[in-house]
Amino acid sequence: MREQVIREYVRLPNARGALSAELCYPLARTTFACLIANPHPHMGGRMSNNVVTHLAASLAAGGAVTLRFDYAGVGNSDGPPVDVAASMAAFWKTGRAPEDPLMIEDAQAALDWLRRNRPLPLVLTGYSFGAYAVTQLTYEEPDAFILISPTIAQHDFGAFTRCAVPKLVIGGEGDFATPDGTFESWAAALTEPKTVRRVVGGNHFFRDRERDIADACLAFIRRVLADGVDLACP
Amino acid sequence: MRRVTPSDGYILVTGATGFLGHYVLAELLGRHRSCIALLRPPIEHARERLAALLHEIAIDHDEYVASGALTLVEGDITGAPPDIRDLPVRSILHIAASTSFAPTADGDPARTNVDGTENVLRWADAWGVSEFHLISTAYVCGETEGTVREAAHTVQPRFHNHYERSKWEAERLCMRWANDNGRRLTVYRPSIIVGDFHTGRATRFGGIYLSARATEMLHRIHIDSPDHVRRALSVRIAGRADGRQNIVPVDYVARFIGCVAGDPAHQNRVYHLVHPDAPTNGEIKEVFEHYFKIGGGRFVEPEHLRDDDLNELERQFHDATASIRHYLQDTPAFDRRHAEEIERTEAIVCPHYAAADVGRLIRHAQAAGWGRRRQQKSRNTSECAEYFESFLPTRMAESHVAETTAVTATIRFVIEDEPNGEWTCFFNSGVLTNVRRGPNGIAEDFGYRTNRDVFWEATTGRTHPQEFFLTGKAEVFGDVERALKMAMILHAFANEFPCHIHDLEHRAEESCANK
Numbered sequence: 001m002r003e004q005v006i007r008e009y010v011r012l013p014n015a016r017g018a019l020s021a022e023l024c025y026p027l028a029r030t031t032f033a034c035l036i037a038n039p040h041p042h043m044g045g046r047m048s049n050n051v052v053t054h055l056a057a058s059l060a061a062g063g064a065v066t067l068r069f070d071y072a073g074v075g076n077s078d079g080p081p082v083d084v085a086a087s088m089a090a091f092w093k094t095g096r097a098p099e100d101p102l103m104i105e106d107a108q109a110a111l112d113w114l115r116r117n118r119p120l121p122l123v124l125t126g127y128s129f130g131a132y133a134v135t136q137l138t139y140e141e142p143d144a145f146i147l148i149s150p151t152i153a154q155h156d157f158g159a160f161t162r163c164a165v166p167k168l169v170i171g172g173e174g175d176f177a178t179p180d181g182t183f184e185s186w187a188a189a190l191t192e193p194k195t196v197r198r199v200v201g202g203n204h205f206f207r208d209r210e211r212d213i214a215d216a217c218l219a220f221i222r223r224v225l226a227d228g229v230d231l232a233c234p
Numbered sequence: 235m236r237r238v239t240p241s242d243g244y245i246l247v248t249g250a251t252g253f254l255g256h257y258v259l260a261e262l263l264g265r266h267r268s269c270i271a272l273l274r275p276p277i278e279h280a281r282e283r284l285a286a287l288l289h290e291i292a293i294d295h296d297e298y299v300a301s302g303a304l305t306l307v308e309g310d311i312t313g314a315p316p317d318i319r320d321l322p323v324r325s326i327l328h329i330a331a332s333t334s335f336a337p338t339a340d341g342d343p344a345r346t347n348v349d350g351t352e353n354v355l356r357w358a359d360a361w362g363v364s365e366f367h368l369i370s371t372a373y374v375c376g377e378t379e380g381t382v383r384e385a386a387h388t389v390q391p392r393f394h395n396h397y398e399r400s401k402w403e404a405e406r407l408c409m410r411w412a413n414d415n416g417r418r419l420t421v422y423r424p425s426i427i428v429g430d431f432h433t434g435r436a437t438r439f440g441g442i443y444l445s446a447r448a449t450e451m452l453h454r455i456h457i458d459s460p461d462h463v464r465r466a467l468s469v470r471i472a473g474r475a476d477g478r479q480n481i482v483p484v485d486y487v488a489r490f491i492g493c494v495a496g497d498p499a500h501q502n503r504v505y506h507l508v509h510p511d512a513p514t515n516g517e518i519k520e521v522f523e524h525y526f527k528i529g530g531g532r533f534v535e536p537e538h539l540r541d542d543d544l545n546e547l548e549r550q551f552h553d554a555t556a557s558i559r560h561y562l563q564d565t566p567a568f569d570r571r572h573a574e575e576i577e578r579t580e581a582i583v584c585p586h587y588a589a590a591d592v593g594r595l596i597r598h599a600q601a602a603g604w605g606r607r608r609q610q611k612s613r614n615t616s617e618c619a620e621y622f623e624s625f626l627p628t629r630m631a632e633s634h635v636a637e638t639t640a641v642t643a644t645i646r647f648v649i650e651d652e653p654n655g656e657w658t659c660f661f662n663s664g665v666l667t668n669v670r671r672g673p674n675g676i677a678e679d680f681g682y683r684t685n686r687d688v689f690w691e692a693t694t695g696r697t698h699p700q701e702f703f704l705t706g707k708a709e710v711f712g713d714v715e716r717a718l719k720m721a722m723i724l725h726a727f728a729n730e731f732p733c734h735i736h737d738l739e740h741r742a743e744e745s746c747a748n749k
Contacts, residue, residue: 088639205703
């Protein structure tokens with residue numbers, strides 16, 4: 001039986017005001033912290049995303065304090081509303097928007113807040129564009145990375161391939177952001193220790209597969225934290 | 235059936251697929267008049283609609299076409315003259331009209347009623363037609379006191395709405411045209427046209443139907459309330475109980491027009507096709523309340539009812555009937571001596587309305603879903619069609635979002651529970667260059683598949699598109715990445731130009747009636 005969790009809405013200060021965020025943690029002792037970055041706002045990314053919300057609650061039930069947030073201008077976060085029209089021309093062609101660096105700053109602000117307020121072993125988790133965002137954060141070294149549907153066709157994950165931190169990468173079968181063949185070869189090139197998961201029928205949205213994703217993430221984290229290194233192989 | 239020869243001369247009928255139009259056409263065909271029906275392009279869709287409408291009143295469209303009594307030509311009253319080849323047009327019966335009370339984005343009602351009429355008069359000149367019949371409205375009299383004459387209103391009155399003004403201007407144009415020697419102009423001014431007297435059948439549900447629908451709304455709100463509560467609702471209505479709702483049945487109006495249009499001796503006059511003994515507002519209210527098993531509505535002088543003093547029920551009722559409110563308050567008396575002459579000589583009777591007759595109108599309207607069912611069945615007049623083929627091209631041209639994003643893509647939309655509900659939109663550098671309906675061989679870059687409910691939720695801009703995809707309410711196909719990006723653009727567009735289904739209901743119906 002999963003543990004009951006507490007949800008706490010928080011405001012995270014950043015350079016453009018404050019970000020709207022939710023902290024989720026168990027009634028019992030927390031053993032690790034997990035930052036979860038969501039997809040790109042230009043693709044509808046919000047902290048209310050199905051994968052993000054499910055993951056936040058499931059990991060919290062497994063002993064984590066999780067933090068998810070909305071980028072500036074999204075939901076109740078301060079900042080001008082995301083102007084899809086203004087930056088969609090570039091995003092349409094490249095999958096990258098001029099605001100991308102600002103969103104990474106937002107993720108950095110969230111991470112800084114989490115480190116200050118919950119100094120625990122840290123797992124950086126990102127979904128879609130959020131996967132790219134968490135690999136760009138400045139931090140000495142997290143205890144683990146979890147990248148779900150990383151946007152490898154749109155963003156440069158070159159530095160991450162050399163990262164020696166334990167990592168779980170999850171790709172959905174038929175995912176436009178991580179085309180099947182590209183994902184396999186990219187994952188194969190990642191530095192160990194690594195765990196690679198393919199979710200059959202997951203495409204990019206993982207509708208009705210959220211539980212599978214969360215279970216895989218929790219199992220991975222437990223192994224990493226228990227052993228100091230992830231020994232699981234795909 | 236008698237074979238009609240071209241030498242009889244044809245009556246060109248505009249607006250034949252409209253509510254009044256198809257009744258008039260049936261009447262003319264029944265009187266062995268040879269008719270040319272002007273149908274809005276694409277003619278295949280209009281033909282299908284006309285055939286269905288005529289079939290509903292037991293007229294076999296195919297038979298009349300085969301016999302040569304009915305010829306269909308494609309054209310738009312605001313466009314170039316239709317290709318009538320060598321068919322001799324004897325007269326023009328101009329029924330097509332927009333009944334929008336307020337100005338629309340595409341310029342109606344003036345565009346159709348004034349510009350369209352002027353254009354059709356030019357066709358008459360070009361074809362040498364000297365007989366013209368205009369379907370106007372009794373309410374070209376505007377705000378008036380005393381009895382309204384069955385003659386030209388040479389002095390422009392104050393109007394209640396843009397519709398009245400446009401019809402008055404159309405009359406003026408026609409009367410100017412008729413000043414030339416040898417031209418005959420007949421103007422028919424019906425009051426509020428309602429369903430067939432014997433069956434209640436109608437295809438348009440404005441006017442008095444809005445009051446009925448508002449009463450039905452009160453009924454729904456209190457559907458679970460005890461009877462004593464339902465019968466004592468506190469709803470004040472701005473208007474006069476002894477004022478009259480001048481309703482006339484469509485079959486009466488059609489019969490009258492069919493008779494006059496076929497006999498030059500009756501022409502060159504103005505006719506008030508109004509009821510000589512129309513039911514009062516109070517009588518109609520009683521019928522509506524009885525039908526919907528509620529009570530408590532009462533008329534009050536308009537000046538005693540302030541907008542900021544309405545209770546919730548009153549507010550909802552008044553919102554639903556706002557466009558016709560003045561017809562409850564201002565009920566002119568009409569001279570109808572010209573009409574009575576025809577009624578006497580041709581044995582035409584404008585029937586008296588008893589409570590059961592009004593009830594029949596409501597029963598049919600309810601059965602027809604207040605017009606929604608027909609629109610859903612129709613291939614070319616649904617709200618979805620209006621959205622893709624009219625609203626979207628118009629608004630996209632004005633859209634900041636479209637201009638800024640400058641997208642080039644071919645996008646297919648599939649509305650699964652919409653008949654023939656498939657549209658392909660071609661965007662080139664942010665410009666919507668073309669919209670094509672129906673399945674076709676065009677290769678789309680990507681597309682969306684959903685149902686009507688979700689589609690109309692999306693067009694309001696209230697719900698984030700991601701919600702639709704994540705909950706399975708909508709599916710994307712083709713290039714998913716671009717589809718998701720485009721969904722965001724369309725969402726931004728929907729926020730810029732939100733569109734509710736009821737915004738287009740009226741226009742969808744007008745489209746079938748007018749064009």
